[in-house]
Every structure is written in C-alpha cells, then in structure tokens.
Amino acid sequence: MKKGNISIFIPHLGCPQQCSFCNQKTITGNQKQPTCDDVICAVETALRKKGYEYEIAFFGGSFTAIDREYMLSLLKAAYTYVADGRVKGIRISTRPDCIDNEILDILKEYGVTSIELGAQSMDDEVLKANLRGHTAQDVENASRLIKSYGFELGLQMMTGLYLDTDEKAVETAKRIIALQPSTVRIYPTVVLKGTMLARLYEDEVFKPQTVDDAANLCTRLVPMFEDAGIKVIRLGLHASDDIKKNAVAGAYHESFGEIVKSRYMLNRILKYKPGDYEIMVNPRSVSQLKGQQKRNIYFLMEEGYNIKVTVTDKVAQNDLKIIRR
Template structure:
C-alpha cells in the first residue's frame, strides 16, 4: 500500500492563464516558491520519518504547472529530488496538457520522473474556453498519447460542476477519459474560491454551482464508471485545509466527500435491489466485509434511512464481492 505523497507545492507557478476557478494561495494557504534546499530538506525529513516505508511513497510536485515553469528552475528542483529516487518509489508531477512535448518528456525521463498527471478538467471545449483554461480537448488527447508513448505512469484530473458545464458534460468528460486509458484519475468537484472570476460569476448570479447533494449524486456515478474501466481514483474531492474552508463560497464543500459518494453507491444499490422485496419479511444483505462502513453510511445514515423505510434485514459478508457490490437474499 502506498503512503501519502511527499508533496512539494509550487503554487500557480508556470500557469500561463488565470483559470476562472483558481486561487492557489487560498487553496493551499501557500504562495512561497520552494528552493532546491527546501526540496532537499523536505525529502531528508521524510526519509527520517518513514524509514523503510519511504520506498512506498512518491515525491510529488504539485500546485502549479510543472513543465510550464522556467526550465532552469524546473531542472533545479528535479536535480535536488533525483538522488532521493533511489529511496522513494519515484517522482510525480502535475502539469498542463499544452505544455507536454517530446523534448520535455526526455528531460523528465532523465531526472527519473515516473508519473505525470494532466490537469485536463473537462473534455468539452466550450467549458474549457468559458473557464479560461487556454487549451483544448485535443491538447489533452495529444499529450496523453505522448506520455503513454514514453511509458510514464499517466493520470488525468477532472473538475465537475465548472461554469457552463452540466451533469451530461461531466459524464462525457469521464467517458473521454476512459477512452484515453489513464492509470489514475483525480476528481475535484468545483469549489468557489474568493478572489476568482468564478466567485464574481457566482456573486452576480451568472453561475449556479452544483449543490453538495448534486455533486454526490454525480460523483457516485463517476466512481462506478472508472471502477468498471479498471481506472484507479486516487483522489475524490479537495484536501481539507483551514484556508480552503475560510476562503470558499457556496457551502458545497465537504471534507469527507468521497465517503459520502461511496455511501450513496450502496444506498442506490440497496433501493434498486429491494424495490420488490416484501417489507414484512426479514432478508439478508451481502457485502464485502471491508465495505461495511460504506454500506452503513456516514454516521450510519444509510442504515437509519433503510430502517425508517420499513426494511428489516441482517448484514452478512461475502468476501468474493467487489468493494461496491451488494446482493439481497
């Protein structure tokens, strides 16, 4: 099992555009740009903390568009990290689709980068333009193919509920991601940060964000889509930080968003499978033992709802089942 990434933030550096939703300082609570000494000190401390477990962790450069930053600065950071690739499992970077080409991939290979994530956000060109992304869906496709050609581990990041997007457009983005066959995906429901264009649109009434309930409904479906395609979701929802909560609007952020979505999957499955069940009789719900908390829901919300609906059942385990599987007997 992998440990958390050893993350080194380079907030907003290298981004040639100011996307509608972006305020990296408010999201991360950080604006300082790390030096090579910072990288070295961070990784040395991580080695001391993790010991033998360091081999299961990745060095991760996040927060900006890594391949779009000043090339000399990028190489300085990579040079500082490279000696530690003998200790950690590799280097992961995040960047823009329009700043990937063969030349930069050669550089990344030289410094032992192993994983590249593309901040695609949407595969709908109208949505990309409306949010000032500065790249097209074709750029995502082109960059994805190049990254796979060079045999990097490959990830895609999407944002649901962006300005001008819809439920159907978000499903479409997930479908196009699946066609590109990434190793991993990250899904970030849009959070409206203060001091952004998105905040202005929201405050003027031009942008109505998804409610938390709508986001949970959508993302519970996306989980099943990627699960079926055997694509691992390595993040669902933004990491919690006091800065994020303090500087966000609309009250549609939840720190345990993934848990809500996974519980919704079981809620929907249970309702579907018990639609014709005689409520006067006791039945058995079978799940994988590791899925018990997901089935019961946060603070047992699912279990309480099922009881209020009049269902009487017992829960048993079948460890041949997948983590989102459920059957009734």
C-alpha cells in the same frame, strides 16, 4: 510495503493565466515557492518513517511551464533520491498544452515516472468559459505523447464548472476513459474568494453544484472508471482550513469521498424492492454502508427495508452482497 507521496506544492507557478476556479495558494495552503532545500527537507523528513515506498510529487502548479532553470534545480534535488534508490520515482502535474517531446526527454532523464494532466473537462465550450487556455484536443495529444514515452498517465477532471452539466461531465468521463490513463482524480468545483467563479456566483450568473449534486453525479462517474480498470485516486479537494475560510459556495466537504462511496452503496440497495435483506460487507466498508451517523440505515428503514448487516472478508472492499431473506 505501503505507497506514499512526498508532496511538494508549487502554487500557481508556471500557469499562463488564472482559470475561473483557481486560487492555488488557497488550495495548497502554501504562500511561497519551494526551494531545493525545501525538497531535501521534505524528503529527509518523510524517509524517517519506515515501511513506505515513496514517490516525490510536485503538485499545485504547471510544473513543465515554470522557469526552466528553476524546474531543473527542483528535479536535480529530487533525482538524488531516485538515483540512490531511496525514492521510487517522481510525479508531476501540469497542463496539457505544456507537454512536448523536449520536456518529456528532460523528465525522463531526471527520474519522473508519472505525469498528471489537469484536463478538467473534455468539452471545449466549458474549457473556454472557464479560461483554461487549452482544448480537449490538447488533452488527447498530450496524453498519447506521454504514454508513448512510457510514463504513467493520470488525468484530473472537475465537475460543476461554469456552463458544465451532468451530461457533459459523463461525456468527459467517456473521453478520458478512451485515453486509458492509469489514474483519475475527480474534483467537484469549489467557489473560492478572489476567483472569476466567485464573481459570477455573486452576480447570480453561475449556480454551483451542492455537495449532494456532486455526490450524486460521482456515483455515476466512479463506476464508469472502475469498470474500465482506471483507478480513482481522489474524490474532492483535501481538507484544508484555508479552503474552509475562502470557500463561498460549491461542493466542498472534508469527507466527500466517503459521501460518494456511501451514496453508491445506498443506491445499490435501492435497486431492490423494499423487504428483508442480508447485506454482506467488507469490514473496511462498514462505515460507508451505514453512512454518516447511520443515515443510510435510517433512510432504508423509513423506506421499508429491514436490513441485517453481516461483516465478512469474503466480500471485496467497496462492494456489497445483497441477499433477500
């Protein structure tokens, strides 16, 4: 049975301040706060599609920082479906400085199974410069507490923030790996209208990452997490007309995850000297190997590689077997 999220977005609700990069109403595409009826409607609509094991996911704001009665009302609406077994559990996302024992007791009572923290960086200079309002130590403390309660832990990191560097991002990845979350999301920074980063960019104080910059960095980060047994469940922001309209700079591409996977495969091949090779690839990874509009293949030809592609189930998805001919 396939797994699926019933996503309910709470734009910017509960956040104690607006971070340098944040315009949640643009990111989520939502302009209003959800009601209990909205939760019920979203779940009932999703359940009509059979063959999925669903979780309800409250994303977009800082769920544990919102008005307590409002938070409880949303949880109660969602928990009805957990209690009768129609939904497996509830996921929430929040800030690391909005987690304590009292909150975790409540979340446990109402069927929450997974908590994602917006760590963004594990470098205190970067966190302060981007108005995050918490420290790397807050991320570590909250992560350990969440795991001690038996929740699945997810951590989110960003690349290309103001004062961030590739080296700091790699260190952030190492510190996240040390916390052993189950999942990670990597979001390259997108500069949105109406944010502090947009003003810094316009004043030429901040130089954002390009898509190529971010993709090259992520080809280093993703294997670090995968080698540690941590699943990367998202690369880049989801496709959105609002983001396209409001992005002024940064690493936004609708197929960013595919670009990273494609770049990673190309780099694997480039570790070998030019020559004749058979590249064995899983059927689900052929498009990633070839690249958009076969750019990888054409680039390899220009660099002196003569490639024969063999499609086979004997190679794992996202992997390659490279044989010199």
